[in-house]
Amino acid sequence: MADLFTPGRIGPATIPNRIVMPSMTTRAADAEGFVTEDSTAYYLARARGGVGLITVEMAAPEKVGRHRFNELGLYDDRFLPGLTALVAAIHAEGSAACIQLGHGGGHTRADICGETPIAPSAVPHPVFEMTMETIVPEAMTGARIEQTIQAYVEAADRAKRAGFDVVEVHAAHGYLISQFLTPAENIRTDEYGGSLENRARFGLDITRRIKAAVPGIGVIFRLTVEDYFPEGMPFADGFKVAVWAAEAGADAIHVSAGHYRSQPSAARMIPPMWMGEGPFLEFARKIKRAVAVPVIAVGNLGDPALAKQAVDSGDVDFIALGRSVLADPDWVRKVRAGKPVRRCLACNTCVDGMRGGSRLQCLVNPITGRERLFAGATPPRGEKIAVIGAGPAGLSYASLVAEGNAVTLFERAPRGGGSFRLAGLAPKFQxxxxxxxxxxxxxxxxxxxxxxxxxxxxxxxxxxxDPALLDGFDRIVVATGARYRFGLGAIVPALLKLGVGKWPGVAGLMSRPDVRDWFYHRARNATGARYRRLAKAGQRVEVIGDARQAGKSKPAIESAFAAALLGDAARLEQSK
Incomplete structure (x- = not known):
């Protein structure tokens, strides 16, 4: 029996443990697609944290497949020096390295890829890349299909020359191979359309050809097994494609779900918190029983107990943690040592911000995407520190400076969490x-x-x-949050606890951007000034979070990290 920390194999590649970091677009590449110091720092943080297999983000096998600005390049040999150096750095930290071969197909635009997008059929695609635009791609001819298959093979060979241990064929989430699989997007009448066997042919041909032409590299087939919309591919078909992919030579099946056309929204591809823990795990369990190659499970699996159970039971072979290692790049190292990890909220701030044009970032871990900025962190040392307020900002600050200091956290309530304990009762977060x-x-x-x-x-x-509580402290950190005006301080929590926030009519009203802005900003006042006056001569005072400026959770937690590690609560605001 395996466990999370035993080595595993994906084809010829040995993976030091059972944790895989899946592909996540970072926008850290430069405009041409070259590796940068920022992208290297981001991946190395996860390798140093103990991730067994680092999957470098989606890279198109040909230029027309680029689906985002600042997407990593793989379609030309000129990208090899940067990729080679990146792989060497990942290997030096003890992790295996993979790169995802992903083609946007009809889910891109000419202003992104520089060419007319191609797809199995000329079906309109709504494409969101900072702005929404509906495009009609060019239907691929038989010759164009062959050209693209060959491009995948050449990209896999390029990856091997760069030193990658594994490549991942991206057949998920509404990109090109997924478009061939999905009936709504493939209306062809030739050997690549119609029956499931025909629709699967393109992705399976790519897999076979890579295995034949590029020996010595592992091949993962990442598949959406359920599209979640009526005209999409149902699980019964996705299950068959997974079995066929293993028979075609894939060394592992990475079981995902969701599509850009999913209902009620495309967010199902990257399951938000409302979907609960492990929403795709049962799909992976069923496929594991039907294939003779390793199965990788993904989707809200960041609870260490759940991840351990899934592997220890033999239900799956590997666990893919994406957002969880954005929230805590040291997830593997900490879990192995029996220490708590910073938990992902599944709030999708990371992916929503990235789609809007920002670098990949994380609400609960502002270091993500800013690894080089925080490389020179200078937290206080040898101090007696009082933190007032045990909400997310105060707890984050205390955690970050606890080692090397004597920290006391004061909270007037009988437990910690502050307004975060009510956030789950509102209709929306982010x-x-x-x-x-x-x-x-x-x-x-x-x-x-x-x-x-x-x-x-x-x-x-x-x-x-009781101001005497602060006697003898060298530093006072005020994280007391914000208070509602107009006498709403008692009314709003009471209504949320009664469940009013999720009543149909009220939920719609409270989800409106203008109403949410009012509740977060204009209806609340920061409390920091009141507590700042408590400091005595010689005591240093810092105000963080909503106590500094009433607002949303992301800037509040950012100010805690900036104050703790960079010495200035406003540092991240100044760097934007």
Missing amino acids: EVETRQGSFLAYIAALEQDCREKGVSFAYGRDPAT
């Missing part, structure tokens, strides 16, 4: 429907991390009413 368990798990793990690092907790204690 842009996704909420699930309270996601917030509670994050708070519990963060509090446990503080305790294990030696932070002292003083719940039910408020320095505002």
